[in-house]
Amino acid sequence: MLAKRIIPCLDIKDGRTVKGINFVDLKDAGDPVELAKAYAEQGADELIFLDITATHEKRKTLLELVEKVAQVLNIPFTVGGGISSCEDVAQILKAGADKIAINSSAVRRPELITELANRFGSQCVVLAVDARETEDAWEVYLNGGRIPTGIKLFDWLKEAERRGAGEILFTSMNHDGTKNGFANKALAEISEMLSIPLIASGGAGNMQHFADAFAKGKADAALAASVFHYKEIEIPKLKNYLKSESIPVRL
Amino acid sequence: MSKQNIVIIDYKAGNVQSVKYALERLGVYAKVSNCEETIRQADKVIFPGVGEAAWAMKKLKETGLDQLIPQLKQPVLGICLGMQLMCTSSEEGDTKGLGLFPVKTLKFPAEDKVPHMGWNQIRQQKAELFNGIKENSFVYFVHSYYVPLNEHTTSETHYIRSFSASLQKANFYACQFHPEKSGDIGQEILNNFIKL
Numbered sequence: 424m425l426a427k428r429i430i431p432c433l434d435i436k437d438g439r440t441v442k443g444i445n446f447v448d449l450k451d452a453g454d455p456v457e458l459a460k461a462y463a464e465q466g467a468d469e470l471i472f473l474d475i476t477a478t479h480e481k482r483k484t485l486l487e488l489v490e491k492v493a494q495v496l497n498i499p500f501t502v503g504g505g506i507s508s509c510e511d512v513a514q515i516l517k518a519g520a521d522k523i524a525i526n527s528s529a530v531r532r533p534e535l536i537t538e539l540a541n542r543f544g545s546q547c548v549v550l551a552v553d554a555r556e557t558e559d560a561w562e563v564y565l566n567g568g569r570i571p572t573g574i575k576l577f578d579w580l581k582e583a584e585r586r587g588a589g590e591i592l593f594t595s596m597n598h599d600g601t602k603n604g605f606a607n608k609a610l611a612e613i614s615e616m617l618s619i620p621l622i623a624s625g626g627a628g629n630m631q632h633f634a635d636a637f638a639k640g641k642a643d644a645a646l647a648a649s650v651f652h653y654k655e656i657e658i659p660k661l662k663n664y665l666k667s668e669s670i671p672v673r674l
Numbered sequence: 675m676s677k678q679n680i681v682i683i684d685y686k687a688g689n690v691q692s693v694k695y696a697l698e699r700l701g702v703y704a705k706v707s708n709c710e711e712t713i714r715q716a717d718k719v720i721f722p723g724v725g726e727a728a729w730a731m732k733k734l735k736e737t738g739l740d741q742l743i744p745q746l747k748q749p750v751l752g753i754c755l756g757m758q759l760m761c762t763s764s765e766e767g768d769t770k771g772l773g774l775f776p777v778k779t780l781k782f783p784a785e786d787k788v789p790h791m792g793w794n795q796i797r798q799q800k801a802e803l804f805n806g807i808k809e810n811s812f813v814y815f816v817h818s819y820y821v822p823l824n825e826h827t828t829s830e831t832h833y834i835r836s837f838s839a840s841l842q843k844a845n846f847y848a849c850q851f852h853p854e855k856s857g858d859i860g861q862e863i864l865n866n867f868i869k870l
Contacts, residue, residue, distance in 0.1 A: 425833055426793040426812060463857070468793055494695045499814060499855045519691045521855065544725045546789055546816045589789060618784060620791050643792065673793040673812040 426673040427637045427665065428468035428644035429658060430622060431651045433458060435474045435504070438484040456491045462651070463498050465658040468673060470496070471524065471592075471646060474504030482511075486518045493519020501549055507535065509542055516543060524549040524592060527565045530572060530579070533586060540587025549622075550588035552579065554609075555596040561609060568596040576609075577616065584617050591617065592646065594624040602628025602650070610640030622646050630661050634668045678868060680704040681716035683743075685733045689724045689854075693753065696854035700865050708737050718748055718867065723755025727779070727819070728767025730755055744772055749845050749870045757841060757848035758819055766819050774846045777824045782834050789818045790833040796851070799829040801842050803849070803866050811859045813839070813851040821850065 434441045439453045459470055472492070474485050482505075489502055502515050503524030512523050529535050529550060539548045553568045554561045554576040561576035580591055593613060595606035605626045614621045620643040623636040627647035633656075636645045650656045662672045680697060684690050684706045697704045697720075704720070705712060713719055721743065723730055734740040743750065743760075752760045761771045764779035771779070782788045793812040796804075820837040823830055831839040831850070840849040847867065853860035 424795060425790065428792050493692060494698070497696065497699065497855065497857050497861060499816075499852075516689070517691065519695060521689065521692065546724070546791065546818075590791065618787050619789070620787055643787065 424671045426468065426671050427642075428622075429466075429633070429661060429672070430469045430471055430644050430646040431462050431467050431658075432471045432473060432624070432646050432648045434648065435472050435485070435488065436476045437481060438488050441475065455488060456495055459492050459496050459500070462658070463496055466662055466673070467498065467658055469498060469644070470500040472500065472502050472504075473524070474502065476504075482514075486514055489515055489518035489520050503549070503551055507532075509538055512539055512543060512547075516547065522547040522549050522590070524551045526551040526553065529583070530563060530565060530574065533582060536583055536586035536588050540589070545587045545589035545619075548588050549590045549592050550580075550583040551592040551594070552576065552583075553594045553596055556606075556609065564596060568594075568599070577613070580613060580617060584619055588619065590620045590622065592622040592624055595626065598626030599624070601626055604628065604632040605636040605640055605642070605645065607635055607640035610636060610642050614641035614643070620644065627656070630656060630664045633661060634665055634670060637665070637670045638668070678702060679715065679717045680720065680868070681713050681718075682706045682720045682722060683713060683739060684708050685730070685737060685739055690722060692852075693720055693722050693854045696861065696864055697868075700861060700868060702868060708739065710738065710742055713739075713742060713746070716748060718870070719743075719746055719750045721750060721752040721756040721760070723753065723757075723759060725755060726767060727755060727758060727764040727769040727771075731759060731769050731771070734759070734772075740772060744774055747845060749847060749867065751867050752846070752848035753854070754817060754850060754852060757850055758817075758821060760841075760846060760848050761821055764819060775821070775824070775826050775841050775843055775848070777821055777826070777838075779819050779821050781819050786834050789816055790820075791816045793856075794831050794833060794851075796829040796831055796839045798827075799840075801828045801847075802870060803840065803842070803847055803863055804829060805866050806862060807859060807866075813849075813853070813856040813859055813863075815839075815851045817850060
């Protein structure tokens with residue numbers, strides 16, 4: 424049976440992980456390579472690295488990091504942040520990443536999705552989207568949820584799928600950081616509307632929230648950062664819990 | 675370090691780097707090449723593939739590799755699209771394959787999400803590639819086309835329907851999943867290939 428995936432997300436700045444990370448057993452908790460290895464050993468199904476520096480001059484640092492991660496990691500990983508051209512993607516994939524995630528650059532120029540899917544295959548194109556629910560609808564936001572676009576979320580996701588996105592990473596700005604659970608109602612609608620895999624993001628606070636994202640939200644994967652980094656939720660425990668809730672996981 | 679001469683075929687349509695790194699984790703420094711002589715002299719050959727079938731086949735033809743691969747006598751391991759291209763044909767881009775396995779690669783019907791992406795279980799494993807690998811072990815898949823079960827199937831997986839997770843015929847081995855991305859299980863499968 425196809426397993427539901429658990430995906431820790433690492434924020435990277437200048438080649439180091441940011442946000443306090445509480446891994447006492449690591450030599451250097453800011454080293455993304457050490458962390459990536461630790462997560463893989465704990466049973467993470469995939470990893471996502473988001474480069475929040477993303478300035479042009481720092482790209483070289485990112486590529487070096489991708490290469491080091493690829494050397495040690497035996498599970499798939501995605502790299503996102505500041506990607507806006509085929510050339511960017513070619514470099515990141517060549518360094519050893521399995522997939523790339525695009526967000527704002529695709530909203531600004533939707534053709535980018537088509538270009539990337541045609542050149543590298545849909546399987547490596549993850550369309551990340553930050554959205555906020557207002558009274559009447561879900562709206563797409565840019566720059567980590569700071570800039571409203573007026574674009575309706577569901578329209579945008581349908582277009583992304585049509586253009587060849589291979590997977591959707593949906594972050595609800597209403598839920599992100601609250602630790603009150605994922606946006607299950609919206610997730611379920613998106614999952615049923617699309618025929619490509621859906622990663623839930625934003626709101627993880629306890630193990631039940633993950634079970635809900637899969638059972639109620641019909642997500643194919645769930646992403647979280649701080650609950651894993653601060654060891655509020657440990658991945659082996661989470662997966663055993665999900666299994667006890669009859670959710671298929673890789674143990 | 676193993677002294678084996680392993681060559682990964684580079685035809686600009688494969689995630690060559692992750693296969694190379696996976697072998698390095700097993701202590702093998704593989705060459706990445708599209709040179710006919712280098713490939714012929716290898717102890718073992720790995721034929722990876724990511725992307726679209728028609729385009730990949732075109733790349734193989736441009737370098738004459740479509741003629742070379744079927745002549746190889748040493749163990750050859752096709753991965754993902756590599757496996758699909760070793761079949762008679764693929765529904766993807768209506769592509770003629772290398773014909774090493776007498777079976778057609780088909781498109782998944784739209785009864786569930788496609789691509790089949792993520793960790794799934796393999797069962798009914800046969801042959802040396804799966805020595806020490808338990809029934810229902812999880813490996814990582816990403817694909818939209820599949821090879822039906824046939825007489826050369828050496829393990830199967832179920833998604834939408836049961837299909838070939840791996841194949842073998844004489845010296846030609848192939849897996850639909852990515853052993854280089856399948857954690858410890860994948861490393862063991864690659865190690866079994868190295869030990870052939």
